[in-house]
Amino acid sequence: MFTGIVEELGAVVAVENLGDASRFRLRGPVVTEDAKHGDSIAVNGVCLTVVDTADGEFTADVMAETLNRSSLGALAAGSRVNLERPMALGGRLGGHLVQGHVDGTGTIVERVPGEHWEIVKIALPAALSRYVVEKGSITVDGVSLTVVDAADDYFTISLIPTTLALTTLGIKKAGDPVNLEVDVLAKYVERLLGRGTGTGTGADLRDLEEIKEMDR
Secondary structure, eight states: OBOSOOOEEEEEEEEEEOSSEEEEEEEOTTTTSSOOTTOEEEETTEEEEEEEEETTEEEEEEEHHHHHHSSGGGOOTTOEEEEEOOOOTTSOOOSOOBOSOOOEEEEEEEEEEOSSOEEEEEEOOHHHHTTOOTTOEEEETTEEEEEEEEOSSEEEEEEOHHHHHHSGGGTOOTTOEEEEEEOHHHHHHHHHHTOSSSOOOHHHHHHHHHHHHHHO
């Protein structure tokens, strides 16, 4: 579990094509200082498992499912990436609950600079729009952000100078893809109410009504 508060702006050292998978070697002295084999590190919001570490770098294998659902397949040696270690139980939750399980990719449509911030408009898949609400939380390339405006096919975010300086969102441009993870709580509520992809049932609704009666 992550918080979406990026710890370090790292870089891709090398990418090895393994056919139906890829092996990434990434540089991140901060996130690797206590990392070991089997630990998790979020790379642009994607939870990856550490294979090995050495000299401030770590290796991770990325399977086809992850490459197909995220923008990691577009990374190459020299690409900058947002890095975050999992949250520690008992620590402060600076952003929101982030799983590192990317729901899809969006595309930066435009950037509008302000005096002390920048508004970024991002197009998103129609299937994700119902989870994005004004003043709600969303993760963009692993960065926990608050939604400013939400529409059927796009949303906007406001980036403060710190975010622009310390994450890849400061160097992304119009047309670039970004990884999106919506609030998992919204997906659970949808499933319980039976309004999702058809997996919910009338029994779910009856159970919720029974719980309400018990609360009374």
